Amino acid sequence: MPEFQVGDKTVYPGYGVAEITGIENREISGSQQKFYVLRVLGKDMTLMVPMSNADSVGLRNLVTPEEVDQVYEVLRKRGEKISTATWNRRHREYMDKIRTGDLSKIATVLRDLCLLRSDKDLSYGERNMLEMARGLLVQELALAKEMGEEAIDSEIEAIFA
Numbered sequence: 199m200p201e202f203q204v205g206d207k208t209v210y211p212g213y214g215v216a217e218i219t220g221i222e223n224r225e226i227s228g229s230q231q232k233f234y235v236l237r238v239l240g241k242d243m244t245l246m247v248p249m250s251n252a253d254s255v256g257l258r259n260l261v262t263p264e265e266v267d268q269v270y271e272v273l274r275k276r277g278e279k280i281s282t283a284t285w286n287r288r289h290r291e292y293m294d295k296i297r298t299g300d301l302s303k304i305a306t307v308l309r310d311l312c313l314l315r316s317d318k319d320l321s322y323g324e325r326n327m328l329e330m331a332r333g334l335l336v337q338e339l340a341l342a343k344e345m346g347e348e349a350i351d352s353e354i355e356a357i358f359a
Contacts, residue, residue, distance in 0.1 A: 211299025212254040214334050215239045256299045262343045272305040273357050280310050307331040312358040
């Protein structure tokens with residue numbers, strides 16, 4: 199389990215990149231607990247996570263350069279069968295992947311929806327899911343590669359052009 203410090207950037211599954219802005223002691227049910235105070239980047243949102251639960255909620259470090267390469271491989275991979283399940287079932291499967299916080303699984307969601315978009319018009323829900331996956335992916339890749347989000351977005355668009 200990684201130990202985070204104030205100022206560290208971390209990933210909170212489903213929310214994206216957050217900065218540790220503080221570590222606070224709080225009394226919960228009569229016992230003292232330490233909490234990470236997280237500010238989610240790009241959103242007006244602050245979260246508190248008990249340090250003892252950081253692992254179980256999926257709080258993790260940003261991806262490494264090696265993991266960045268794996269994410270791009272997932273995006274470039276073709277020939278994967280896209281689920282033919284109903285949209286409701288696919289939506290549930292995609293949300294489960296996004297909630298893991300695993301960038302490769304999020305990349306799979308983005309890839310599948312981008313490929314589906316080339317075959318048919320996406321529904322409102324599918325478009326929202328695509329934008330959510332893209333936002334999470336672009337935000338973390340930009341920080342990991344020390345590039346602007348626009349540049350990362352352009353790289354991703356080029357893969358599906």
